[in-house]
Amino acid sequence: MRPFSYARPDSLDGALAELAGNQGAPDASAAPVRPVAGGTNLLDLMKADVMRPTRLVDITRLALRGITETGDGGLRLGALSTNAETAWDERVRARYPLLHKAILAGASAQLRNMATNGGNILQRTRCYYFYDTATPCNKRAPGSGCGALTGVNRIHAILGASEHCIATHPSDMAVALAALDATVRVAGPGGERAIPFADFHRLPGDTPHRETTLRPEEVVTAIDLPADNLARHSTYLKARDRASYAFALVSAAVALELEDGVVRGARLALGGVAHKPWRDRDAEALLVGKAPGRAAFAAVADAVLRDAKGHGHNTFKIGLARSVIVRAFEEAAGLEPS
Amino acid sequence: MTHPPQGPIPLTLAVNGRELALHVAPWTTLLDLLRLHLDLTGTKKGCDHGQCGACTVLVDGTRINACLALAVMQDGKSVTTIEGLSRGDELHPLQAAFIEHDAFQCGYCTPGQICSAVGMLAEGHAEGPDDIREQMSGNICRCGAYPNIVRAIGEVMGAGR
Incomplete structure (x- = not known):
């Protein structure tokens, strides 16, 4: 892992001040300052030299943990609640069994104990060529080409892909959140905003290095689940x-x-x-x-x-x-x- | 904007019941801290990418992959490794069950398997062999000792109910 510097703010404002310098980065994933919480994907990618942030901002002291009622029948999943805490929450199990099942279908118990809800939806593709810095990848190195298109592509996309990228999103949790019409809540220098889940992730087009609509100076604070009648048949x-x-x-x-x-x-x-x-x-x-x-x-x-x-x-x-x-x-x- | 790398950062940690005041570089993983700085080599480095589970330890009683955890992020927490499970010469019930059921061949994955099983039993979501297989799937055994691993854990799980 390349050396980096480390900050541990104890407030959202403190974290946003750390991220302010990221403005102008092409995508949150490529910004020099990265929030870290569970770290399960970020540290793996840093060891592989795919991600090279120069500063990590430990956001685990922020008050973004917990699962609460939204007031209109839905649930708010704190960005820092772990995948395990979320999957095993009694309200999630009873009202969103689809989400319970999807989270438990992903990763291992150890990883679910570490990985957070905010990090889960920001995790990056497991495309072999994205991980292998000796090969071309338009996502990792824009303009270098796509190794997967004519390479080993058994795990790759069959819908919405482009000639620039055929990577898939790896999350199970995110698939459930898409079906449940969740909303991603984010905070930035200008305050908070809500992103419909369908608009949070991008299709590759000719800019596969731009993965989400999260701005590089923003952090995910929560994921909201709306009230619905879907639990029984899902x-x-x-x-x-x-x-x-x-x-x-x-x-x-x-x-x-x-x-x-x-x-x-x-x-x-x-x-x-x-x-x-x-x-x-x-x-x-x-x-x-x-x-x-x-x-x-x-x-x-x-x-x-x-x-x-x-x-x-x-x-x-x-x-x-x-x-x-x-x-x-x-x-x-x-x-x-x- | 780039930031210069940073020198060692102070860290307090309880490891197997011992309070430690340390200084570590920010990029040191908990796994490397345990093995290289604290000489606790029971925790194994297998893949170093969170795929094999050999580095499983308990942090505040919860099982995690130490290879994907930064040491500085564990400040103030309590870490239990395989070295901390026995009480003197009295083995932890899972350690004894692994021996009783011959739940290993080479033994490299065993510390991670046992720490993971301790964490799984504390989580309390497993009820039978199928649950054990599913909830222990983050611990790979290249020797294929799985049947006896499941038996060993199942025995301790049954005794605890």
Whole structure:
């Protein structure tokens, strides 16, 4: 690890003062001063020499821990609450079982004990070429090319990718948050603002080094979950190479609102297939008014995957995604997998 | 804007019940502090990237990967390593169970396995062998001693209920 300097502010204002010099950096991930909390992804990337901050700001003394009621039936997840604290919170389990399941599908128990909610959604791709500084990567070294496009790309994106980057977002938690229409709360020099989850992560386009809409001088303070009626018919299904402790090849966070045997609302977010958790609201709308069943679910899958594109090794993901979507909806609806 | 690297930073830490006043460079991981500065080499460096679990220790009773934790961020906390689990010559029940069930071959992953199991039992979310396999998945055993690891932990878990 390259040497760096260290600050440990005890207030949000103190942390924001440390980050003020980051203004103008192309992306929060590339800023010279980085907040650190769980550190599980940042320190790994610093050891790999992929991230090279010159100063770390330890934000763990800030009052951003805890899970609280929002006042309108939702929950506020503190940015510094750990993934484990969040997953095992009784209110999360009862009201957002989809989130409970998604968090526990990710990483290991040790990592979930360290990793924070703010850090989880800011974690970076596990693309081999992003990690390997001897290879080209437009995300790590803008303009250098993409090693994955014609390289080993079994784990890479099939939706929303570009000729500049086919990396995927690795988080399981973020896939659930996308399905739940969460809001990311951030604080910066100008005060607080709220970012709808769908707008938090970017697609790669021709600037894959710009990963989120978080500004380099801002910190994530909380993630808000809105009240909903989705708990009863929801699930998170993850297909991976091992039974535990592996990133998703494809995952699906699904939820249904059912009334008198008819779908009134549907949510579907996919993980492992794109640069961000993948939502397709037009495809979800196809289910409304339908009776839940394999044919209706397959039609949604076909719509979501209409523009899916494989790159060789990862082409199997298109068929896998179709199966995962259908089976996840069947589970959520309480139907036997067909 | 760049910042010059910083010299050693003061750090107080309780390690296996012993209060220590130290100075460490900010980029020192808890793992390197334990092994290189404190000569507590029971905690192992496997992958050094949070993937293998060999470096698992307990911080304030919670299991973490020491390789991905900065030492300076543990200021004021209490660390327990494999060296701190026994009471004198009396082994921790998990240590005894690992021996009883032959839950290792080379032994390199064992300190991490045992510390992880101590943390898992404290978390209290495991009820049977499937839960043990899932919740211990952050500890890799290259020798493949998993069946006996699960048995050893299962025995201690059953005794605690």
